[in-house]
Each structure stands twice: as structure tokens, then as C-alpha cells.
Amino acid sequence: MTAFKTTSPPAAKATGATLFWRTMWARAYPRIVGSLIRERSWLFFETVLPLAATVSYVFVYQAVGAPEEYVGFVVLGGAMTAFWLNILWAMASQLYWDKEGGNLEIYVLSPGPLMAILLGMAVGGFVMTVTRAAIILIVCSLAFSVTYTISSVPLLIAIFVLTMIALYGMGMMFAAVFLASGREAWHLANLLQEPIYLASGFYFPVRALGFWVAAASSLIPLTLGMDGMRQLLFAGDATLGFLSVEVEAIILLILSVFFLAAARFMLTKLEEIGRREGRLIERRR
Amino acid sequence: MSSTPLAIETHDVRRIYKIRGGKRKGEAKTLIALDGVSLEVPRGELFGLLGPNGAGKTTLIKILATLLLPSSGTAKVDGLDVTTQTQEVRRRISMVSGGETSGFGLLTVEENLWMFARFYGLDNKTIKSRLAEMMQMVGIYDRRSTKISDLSTGLRQKMNFIRGFISDPSVVFLDEPTLGLDVTAARDVRGFVKDWMAQNPDRTLLLTTHYMAEADELCDRLAIIDRGKTLICDTPENLKRRLQSETIFHLKIQPLRKPTSPENVVEAVPGVRSVTIADQTDFSELRLSLQGEEALPAVLSHLSGRGSGLLSLEKREPTLEDVFIQLVGRRLDEDTNLNGTGEER
Amino acid sequence: MTTLSPVRPEGERPMGFADRLLSLPFVQRSDALRSFILGAWLGWQIESNWADPLLFAVYSFARPIASVMILVVMYSVITDGATQQPIFAYIYLGNALYIIVGGVLGGISWAVIDDREHYRTAKQLYTSPLVGYAYLCGRGAARLLIGAISTIIVTVFGVLLFGIPITIGSIDLPFLIASIMLGLTSLSGLGLIIGAISFQLGRNAWQAGELISGALYLFTGALFPLDILPPVLREIGLIFPATYWLEAMRRALLGTNMIGFPTFAALDNTAIAFILLIMSVGLWVSAAFVYRWSMRQAREKGVIDLETNY
Ligand SMILES: Nc1ncnc2c1ncn2[C@@H]1O[C@H](COP(=O)(O)OP(=O)(O)OP(=O)(O)O)[C@@H](O)[C@H]1O
Ligand SMILES: [Mg+2]
Numbered sequence: 001m002t003a004f005k006t007t008s009p010p011a012a013k014a015t016g017a018t019l020f021w022r023t024m025w026a027r028a029y030p031r032i033v034g035s036l037i038r039e040r041s042w043l044f045f046e047t048v049l050p051l052a053a054t055v056s057y058v059f060v061y062q063a064v065g066a067p068e069e070y071v072g073f074v075v076l077g078g079a080m081t082a083f084w085l086n087i088l089w090a091m092a093s094q095l096y097w098d099k100e101g102g103n104l105e106i107y108v109l110s111p112g113p114l115m116a117i118l119l120g121m122a123v124g125g126f127v128m129t130v131t132r133a134a135i136i137l138i139v140c141s142l143a144f145s146v147t148y149t150i151s152s153v154p155l156l157i158a159i160f161v162l163t164m165i166a167l168y169g170m171g172m173m174f175a176a177v178f179l180a181s182g183r184e185a186w187h188l189a190n191l192l193q194e195p196i197y198l199a200s201g202f203y204f205p206v207r208a209l210g211f212w213v214a215a216a217s218s219l220i221p222l223t224l225g226m227d228g229m230r231q232l233l234f235a236g237d238a239t240l241g242f243l244s245v246e247v248e249a250i251i252l253l254i255l256s257v258f259f260l261a262a263a264r265f266m267l268t269k270l271e272e273i274g275r276r277e278g279r280l281i282e283r284r285r
Numbered sequence: 286m287s288s289t290p291l292a293i294e295t296h297d298v299r300r301i302y303k304i305r306g307g308k309r310k311g312e313a314k315t316l317i318a319l320d321g322v323s324l325e326v327p328r329g330e331l332f333g334l335l336g337p338n339g340a341g342k343t344t345l346i347k348i349l350a351t352l353l354l355p356s357s358g359t360a361k362v363d364g365l366d367v368t369t370q371t372q373e374v375r376r377r378i379s380m381v382s383g384g385e386t387s388g389f390g391l392l393t394v395e396e397n398l399w400m401f402a403r404f405y406g407l408d409n410k411t412i413k414s415r416l417a418e419m420m421q422m423v424g425i426y427d428r429r430s431t432k433i434s435d436l437s438t439g440l441r442q443k444m445n446f447i448r449g450f451i452s453d454p455s456v457v458f459l460d461e462p463t464l465g466l467d468v469t470a471a472r473d474v475r476g477f478v479k480d481w482m483a484q485n486p487d488r489t490l491l492l493t494t495h496y497m498a499e500a501d502e503l504c505d506r507l508a509i510i511d512r513g514k515t516l517i518c519d520t521p522e523n524l525k526r527r528l529q530s531e532t533i534f535h536l537k538i539q540p541l542r543k544p545t546s547p548e549n550v551v552e553a554v555p556g557v558r559s560v561t562i563a564d565q566t567d568f569s570e571l572r573l574s575l576q577g578e579e580a581l582p583a584v585l586s587h588l589s590g591r592g593s594g595l596l597s598l599e600k601r602e603p604t605l606e607d608v609f610i611q612l613v614g615r616r617l618d619e620d621t622n623l624n625g626t627g628e629e630r
Numbered sequence: 631m632t633t634l635s636p637v638r639p640e641g642e643r644p645m646g647f648a649d650r651l652l653s654l655p656f657v658q659r660s661d662a663l664r665s666f667i668l669g670a671w672l673g674w675q676i677e678s679n680w681a682d683p684l685l686f687a688v689y690s691f692a693r694p695i696a697s698v699m700i701l702v703v704m705y706s707v708i709t710d711g712a713t714q715q716p717i718f719a720y721i722y723l724g725n726a727l728y729i730i731v732g733g734v735l736g737g738i739s740w741a742v743i744d745d746r747e748h749y750r751t752a753k754q755l756y757t758s759p760l761v762g763y764a765y766l767c768g769r770g771a772a773r774l775l776i777g778a779i780s781t782i783i784v785t786v787f788g789v790l791l792f793g794i795p796i797t798i799g800s801i802d803l804p805f806l807i808a809s810i811m812l813g814l815t816s817l818s819g820l821g822l823i824i825g826a827i828s829f830q831l832g833r834n835a836w837q838a839g840e841l842i843s844g845a846l847y848l849f850t851g852a853l854f855p856l857d858i859l860p861p862v863l864r865e866i867g868l869i870f871p872a873t874y875w876l877e878a879m880r881r882a883l884l885g886t887n888m889i890g891f892p893t894f895a896a897l898d899n900t901a902i903a904f905i906l907l908i909m910s911v912g913l914w915v916s917a918a919f920v921y922r923w924s925m926r927q928a929r930e931k932g933v934i935d936l937e938t939n940y
Binding site: 012013014015018019022023025026027029030033034101102103105106107108109110111112117272274275276277278 | 303354372391396402404452
């Protein structure tokens with residue numbers, strides 16, 4: 001090796017929001033590269049296959065002679081599964097993976113905030129997620145000629161955005177919970193797949209579960225998010241939502257604040273426990 | 286930066302692990318990994334931690350690097366408390382371990398390093414120039430576009446080194462940095478460390494190693510720790526000088542017969558201070574530390590009394606290894622855990 | 631140095647039943663049998679979860695029941711809960727049986743990726759004198775068994791709660807046994823092919839089995855009769871063994887309570903069994919070729935022990 005000479009200026013290290021931003025995109029980078037460029041099989045796995053699953057549910061409705069708007073319900077639900085799977089697999093269970101790979105230690109060690117790392121994971125997978133959702137939405141809408149009658153565009157956007165904020169906040173919180181539970185993370189992610197599809201009404205209006213079940217499910221942001229969007233997208237008799245869209249928007253706002261705060265709190269706690277107990281953060285087997 | 290001249294300062298640091306996995310319930314065991322370690326490392330020093338497996342070196346480094354909390358005692362890095370001023374400490378430090386697997390296999394060397402640098406808030410321009418410079422320095426510039434899944438252990442470790450130094454840390458922790466490296470790569474790594482210290486006289490580096498020669502070559506001062514306690518802390522020269530009054534011989538002998546009685550052992554021969562025996566396939570190696578040369582004939586007659594002939598004999602200057610043996614009571618490559626520290630499993 | 635403890639502590643049989651199997655003389659002579667048993671044993675250790683209530687709840691209960699309940703709710707919303715209609719039994723059973731299809735199709739590719747990315751034992755496995763495909767089949771068999779348990783739970787749940795008309799009288803036992811044997815053989819042939827191919831894929835193959843079986847939902851008549859599909863898509867269903875297997879199982883379990891659809895009207899039980907037999911042979915022969923090819927490729931590319939880690 002040649003002698004060490006520091007010709008370049010001493011490293012200026014950003015803090016605060018800039019550090020957050022840089023950390024987030026840095027962690028997103030491997031995902032973007034990984035999923036989009038170097039592993040092309042993603043396109044198949046992530047779009048064609050879930051698309052087929054959604055279509056199956058459409059046919060089930062057709063087999064039992066359901067009214068038109070139910071096709072639209074399924075299509076929207078099928079598209080939204082993409083976001084749910086994104087937070088489960090790309091975020092909540094990912095800290096565990098990073099621990100196994102030996103990276104978590106370095107995240108913790110660096111000044112970059114863990115929340116930025118987590119958001120980075122989700123952002124990196126987001127392109128894929130959105131593509132997947134969009135393909136399901138577009139292909140199914142065309143194939144089954146779903147008709148949308150949008151009653152309020154601003155409200156629709158507001159509901160969608162709030163749902164996303166609350167959802168990703170929840171994902172960060174789950175990441176801490178999953179890692180802390182000491183279980184292999186995908187067991188938990190698995191537990192939250194079909195049961196949540198059922199409870200949140202991905203394939204039918206959540207009202208069908210009865211008030212109390214629907215109310216309990218509303219803790220999952222997608223429940224009210226989908227119910228609200230369905231009310232705004234399809235104007236039909238069967239569309240009667242669980243709550244009014246405005247109320248749902250307010251609840252989603254509360255959920256957003258709650259989940260982000262909870263995530264922050266739990267990640268801090270997690271790090272603290274990890275440092276105290278000498279596990280959680282590092283890979284030990 | 287704070288005004289204290291001490292870069293690392295620990296005061297009576299203890300660390301107790303809870304051991305899980307006792308098959309039966311209620312079997313909550315604990316393990317004392319650090320048992321009151323107090324160290325002071327001034328800024329600008331290259332400080333070494335030496336100790337057998339399980340001595341507590343990694344535990345200490347992890348505490349200093351904010352990955353682990355001390356069970357009691359205080360530890361400061363750059364004058365900042367590692368327990369409470371975590372974030373400030375993190376901005377100033379970095380850690381590289383031997384055999385570390387961090388990074389993303391499908392990204393290139395350059396991409397991985399860029400990513401890690403961003404975690405420290407560096408801007409792209411700085412990263413770019415520093416990266417190029419450092420990659421050239423350690424000799425992986427021409428491999429910068431290789432995916433790290435395709436790197437050899439040595440190249441990977443060079444990359445880890447860049448990761449550790451790119452953020453221009455004021456205190457660096459190296460945990461067995463040459464683990465698994467071949468002679469050349471290890472030399473490169475040591476060269477890098479020395480250069481960096483020479484170029485940045487106000488930076489501090491704490492290193493653990495199992496290689497005596499490495500510690501001797503690199504460290505300004507070193508501490509020998511065993512079973513969670515510091516046995517001694519001094520410069521390599523002073524440590525070796527301690528043994529000047531002793532005479533050290535290395536002997537190769539034919540295998541020894543079992544002693545006829547517990548008293549009839551080499552240690553019992555008058556003038557013998559300490560002895561270690563390593564059995565090879567068809568001979569044994571003896572390391573003798575004597576009060577003076579005049580004790581040698583008695584040892585040789587003891588050996589032949591036990592049916593062993595002398596194959597070779599060599600008088601030696603004391604090395605760090607000898608210091609270690611004298612303090613720890615066994616060689617560096619013998620495991621602490623076999624001597625019953627209450628190890629897990 | 632202390633002495634090493636004996637490989638197997640006195641009085642302890644760490645592998646229990648599998649251990650006894652492995653000591654049988656004819657097993658000791660066959661690498662393939664040994665590999666299969668070891669694979670199945672390992673698979674069972676990894677996947678079985680009787681000891682762990684949470685895992686049992688997740689895999690054998692919560693997930694399968696939830697996915698069938700989605701269909702029950704969808705059905706009830708539209709029909710006001712008329713679960714005694716034969717179409718309900720059709721949907722319900724199809725979904726219950728599909729758990730096995732998913733397990734068999736995805737089990738092997740799951741094992742490949744699991745060994746490689748999670749346990750990181752691929753290196754050790756494929757450098758040992760195990761017979762790779764036999765080992766993988768063993769892993770798959772363990773998963774099949776676990777899937778079968780869920781199917782039984784879900785089916786019993788359906789009979790008790792929703793009155794699915796399976797009775798002693800409705801079951802055609804000989805045909806049921808034949809269907810199970812032939813169906814599972816053909817499906818595992820396909821599973822082995824998917825597993826072999828997943829050696830070439832990175833971590834995305836994690837969910838390959840799940841996703842593929844999700845997609846096949848559409849074509850195999852699991853959730854709705856093939857007659858609902860546009861004619862072109864209907865033809866696709868006819869090339870998959872799962873399609874025939876589901877039909878055979880429904881007939882064997884429901885007997886005359888089974889709702890008939892035109893697609894399969896022309897095929898009697900023997901014909902369906904025969905089709906499954908042909909498919910089994912064809913798929914196993916292809917699996918052998920694909921496996922060989924894939925291992926060659928994997929060694930050439932050096933991806934047998936790939937760890938993508940991103
Ligand atoms: N997370 C942990 N939980 C329980 N025990 C631990 C943990 N980490 C380390 N130990 C134990 O603490 C003791 C000190 O370990 P440490 O890793 O600090 O030793 P070391 O000096 O770095 O050894 P080596 O030279 O082998 O790297 C050992 O007995 C070890 O088994
Ligand atoms: Mg160590």
C-alpha cells in the first residue's frame with residue numbers, strides 16, 4: 001500500500017434532516033439496484049403472479065353471481081395487497097435480515113437514524129410496490145371493465161396519502177417488534193398476511209364483518225383506507241362504507257401520528273435493550 | 286472536540302451477560318465478561334488489547350463503540366460518555382472487525398462504500414474523492430466495480446477498512462483486523478494502520494489481536510487482559526524489559542514420559558520459573574524460563590530421567606509472547622474457556 | 631485439552647424415529663434413502679411446530695383458516711350465508727386442498743433458498759455425500775405432511791361449522807387413496823422441477839412456491855369451476871395435475887353431493903386417475919433432467935451457495 005496522504009478535504013458530516021435524507025437514500029439504493037436491475041425475475045414474481053391471484057377472486061365473485069361493483073372492490077383490494085406486503089416483507093422483517101447479514105451493527109454504530117434506514121428499505125422497494133399495484137389496478141380494470149365514479153379527487157388523494165403515512169409508520173413499529181420478539185421474523189410476517197387480508201376487508205367491504213370486528217381491524221390503516229377509497233371510487237348501493245369518509249380521514253390522521261411516535265419510541269427502546277442485553281443487534285447463533 | 290487529552294477512558298467497567306438457553310427452567314446463569322477494567326488511552330496513541338479467546342476484548346470494544354452498555358462503571362470516548370452521549374460518540378468513531386460480513390453482496394465495492402459513507406452524512410463530492418484515494422491506497426481501486434459477493438476475504442477486509450476510515454473518525458476500533466488474512470494482506474493492513482496514525486497524529490486507534498508480533502510492531506502501548514481483568518498495561522518495550530532478569534530457552538525434546546509422582550515435574554526443578562510444554566506428533570516443545578543459565582543442567586538431567594532426549598536447544602530474547610505466558614500462565618493459543626470460567630454450553 | 635464428548639451422549643437418541651430408520655440395513659446401503667430420511671427429518675425439525683404454540687397457530691391454523699374465511703365472507707356477502715349450496719362446498723374444499731398443492735409445489739424451492747440464504751448450510755450440504763434430490767424430496771415430504779394437517783383441520787372446521795356434506799357414506803375410499811397417491815406423486819414431480827430451477831434464482835424465489843400456487847389458483851379450478859373462465863384460459867388449466875387432483879379429491883370426498891360442471895363431465899374416475907398417472911411419470915422424468923441441468927448450471931455459475939443479502 002502507498003503512504004497515507006489526506007489530500008481531499010476533511011469530511012464534512014451532515015446532521016439532522018440532511019443526515020436523515022442521505023441515510024434513507026443510501027439504504028434504499030441496494031434495494032433499487034437489487035430489485036430493479038440485477039434481479040429481473042422480480043417482474044414476473046411481483047406482478048404477474050399476484051395479478052393472477054386477484055383475478056381468481058374476481059372469478060369467485062362471478063361464480064356466485066355477485067353485483068358489478070364487487071369486481072371493483074376486489075381489484076382495489078388486490079392492488080393494495082402490494083403495500084401491505086411491502087411493509088411486511090421489505091420493512092418489518094428486514095431489520096432481522098440485516099442483523100443476520102451483519103449490517104444492523106453498522107447501522108446502529110453509525111450516526112444515521114434507524115428510522116431513516118427503515119424508510120430507506122421501504123422506499124427502495126416502493127418502485128416495485130407501486131408498479132405491482134398499478135399493474136393489478138390497470139390490467140384488471142381493463143379486463144373486467146370496472147367503472148369508477150370518483151366523487152372527490154382531493155379527498156381520495158388525502159385518504160390515500162394518510163393511509164400510506166400511517167401504514168409505513170406501522171411498518172417501522174413492526175420492524176422493532178419483530179426484531180425484539182426474538183423470533184424468526186417471517187413467522188410474524190406470515191401471521192399477518194391472510195388473517196389481515198380477512199380482517200381488513202381486502203376482498204369485500206369490511207362492514208360485512210360486523211361493527212366490532214371492523215372497528216378492531218381499523219387499527220390497521222389499510223382497513224379504513226380501503227373502505228374510504230371504495231366509497232370515493234364506486235358510487236353504488238353496495239358501497240355503503242363502514243364509517244363516513246371524513247371520519248375515516250380523521251382516524252387515519254390520528255393513526256399516522258400514533259404509529260410514527262410509537263415507531264420512534266420502540267426503535268429507541270430496542271437499541272437500548274440490545275445494548276443492555278448484548279443481543280438483538282448482533283448476529284449470534 | 287472536547288478538551289480532554291484522553292481519547293478513551295474507562296473506569297472500572299464491568300459487563301455481565303445473562304446466559305440463555307439453559308435447558309431447564311430457572312437456570313438463569315450469568316457470565317462476567319469484563320470484571321472492572323480501567324484504561325486510559327491518550328489521544329494520538331495506538332493502543333493494543335491482547336488476551337486469549339474469551340478474555341473480553343470484543344466486549345470491551347463493543348462497549349466503547351456504543352453497541353453494548355456496561356453493566357457498571359463508566360466509559361468515555363473523546364471525553365463523551367458512551368452510555369449517555371451515544372449520538373455524539375457515533376459521529377466520531379468507527380469500528381472494523383475481522384471476518385465481518387457487512388455490505389450487500391450484489392452491490393459493487395464502490396456502491397457499498399458510498400452507502401456506508403452516507404450513513405455518516407458525508408456529501409457526494411467528499412465521498413467521491415476520498416473513496417478514490419483510499420481505494421488506491423489499499424490497492425482495490427481496480428476492483429471497485431466488483432460485486433462484493435465475488436471478493437476474497439482479503440479484499441473484503443480492505444473494503445471494510447475503507448468503510449472504517451472514510452468518515453474520518455477520531456477514534457477507530459479494530460477488532461482482530463487481520464483475522465483470516467494472508468501474510469501479505471496482513472502486512473498491507475498493518476501498513477495502512479501505521480500510515481494513518483502517522484498522518485493523523487491526533488487520532489486514536491484501539492486494536493485487538495491474537496498476533497504478538499502484530500501487537501509488538503504496531504502498538505504504542507498495550508494491555509493484556511484475561512478473564513475480564515487487565516493484568517498489565519505498558520509499552521511493549523517495558524513489558525519485555527520486565528523479563529530481562531529471566532533467561533529463556535526453547536527446547537525440542539523427545540516425548541516425555543509421564544511424571545512418576547506429582548512432584549516429579551519440570552516446574553519442580555530448582556531455578557525454573559515457568560515452563561510450557563506443547564506436544565507435537567513426534568517431539569515436544571518446551572519453553573523454559575529460568576532464574577539463570579546455571580539452572581539448565583538440572584533441567585536436562587530431569588528430562589533424561591524421564592526418558593527424553595534433547596533434540597535442539599536455543600536461548601531466546603524475551604518476546605511479548607513470553608510476557609503473556611508469564612502473566613496469563615498459558616500460551617495465547619490456549620483457550621481460556623477450557624480452564625473453567627463458567628463458559629456457556 | 632479436555633477430551634471430546636462422545637458424538638452421541640449415552641442414552642440419548644437425538645433423532646428418535648429417524649435414527650431407527652437410518653440404522654436399518656437397507657437404508658445404510660442406500661445414499662438416496664439416507665438423504666431422503668435426513669431431509670425429511672430436518673424438514674420436520676424445522677417446520678413442525680407442535681412445541682411452539684405461536685408457530686402452530688400461524689401455519690396450521692391462522693393462515694389456512696383466514697384464507698378460507700375470506701372466501702366464506704365473500705360468499706356470504708353475496709348469498710346471505712347460503713352455505714348449504716353445493717357451490718359453497720366446491721369452493722371451500724378446493725381452498726382447503728389447495729394448501730397441500732401450495733406446500734408441495736413450493737416446499738422444495740423453499741428448502742433450497744432456506745438452506746442457502748437463511749441457515750447458510752448449502753455449502754456444507756452440497757459438498758457432503760448426500761444425494762441432493764433425495765434430500766430435497768425429504769424436505770418437501772416434511773412440508774407436505776404439515777400441509778396435510780392444515781388441510782384436515784380446515785376441512786373438519788368446514789364440516790362442523792358450515793355443514794360441508796362429507797359423510798362416511800359420501801367418501802369413496804379406494805378412489806380417495808388412489809387420488810391421494812397419484813396426485814401427490816405428480817405434484818411433487820412439479821415441485822421438484824420448481825425447486826431445481828430456484829437454484830438459479832436469487833432471493834425472490836423465497837415466495838416462488840406461494841406465488842406460483844397463487845397464480846395457479848386461477849387455472850386449476852380451486853376456487854371456482856373452470857367453466858367460469860374464458861375458453862382459452864380454461865385450456866391452460868387442463869395441463870396442470872392439480873386441476874385433475876382437485877376434481878378427483880372432490881369426487882372422492884363428496885360423492886353424490888358434488889356439484890358437476892361440464893368441463894369434466896366426460897371423464898369418469900378411472901380416466902382422471904389415468905391422467906394423473908401419466909402426468910406423474912412424465913413429471914418425474916422431466917424433474918430428473920431439470921435437476922441435473924440446474925445443478926450443472928449452478929456449479930458453473932457458482933451459485934449453489936449463493937447469499938444475495940440485500
Ligand atoms: N452476547 C453474549 N451473550 C453471552 N455471552 C457472551 C456474549 N458475548 C460474549 N460473551 C462471552 O463473554 C466472554 C468474553 O467474550 P469476548 O467476545 O469479549 O471475548 P474476546 O476476548 O473477544 O475473545 P476472542 O479472542 O475469542 O474474540 C466469552 O466467554 C463469551 O462467550
Ligand atoms: Mg473477540
